[in-house]
Amino acid sequence: MYNRLQNIGSNVKKLRKKKKLSQIELAVEVGIDRSYLSEIENGRTNMSVSVLYAIADSLGVDIAELFKKNE
Amino acid sequence: MYNRLQNIGSNVKKLRKKKKLSQIELAVEVGIDRSYLSEIENGRTNMSVSVLYAIADSLGVDIAELFKKNE
Numbered sequence A, B: 001m002y003n004r005l006q007n008i009g010s011n012v013k014k015l016r017k018k019k020k021l022s023q024i025e026l027a028v029e030v031g032i033d034r035s036y037l038s039e040i041e042n043g044r045t046n047m048s049v050s051v052l053y054a055i056a057d058s059l060g061v062d063i064a065e066l067f068k069k070n071e
Helices: A002-018 A023-030 A034-041 A049-059 A063-067 B002-018 B023-030 B034-041 B049-059 B063-067
Strands: none
Touching: A002 A034, A002 A049, A002 A063, A002 B049, A023 A034, A023 A049, A049 A063, A049 B002, A049 B049, A063 B063, B002 B034, B002 B049, B002 B063, B023 B034, B023 B049, B049 B063
């Protein structure tokens, strides 16, 4: 489970940087604390589906993008 | 949000039936209560990512399958 959450977090971070957003900018748009976004990006939290949808919406990607396997 | 959760629930139900599993059989395999699986299938709960992964694993599908849009 830990590696899968890390994988999601890594995708979030990559997509956030691609959009040239800081953690605080994305967090505000999603409506969560910056520290919570940081936990997500580090794979340290088991977030709910609604949080994932909100992140995908703010990043302008399909939610499936967040689950793609990466190295 | 409600419609997206309903969409996920509908996918879970469809895939479960395709595998000819009852709610109680899938719930036991996933490690959740049958009543909780029922809530998920009806789009009434905002489950965590780990629950979704466990459901996808038990159904033998990629987690992205659970997010596919259906009618």
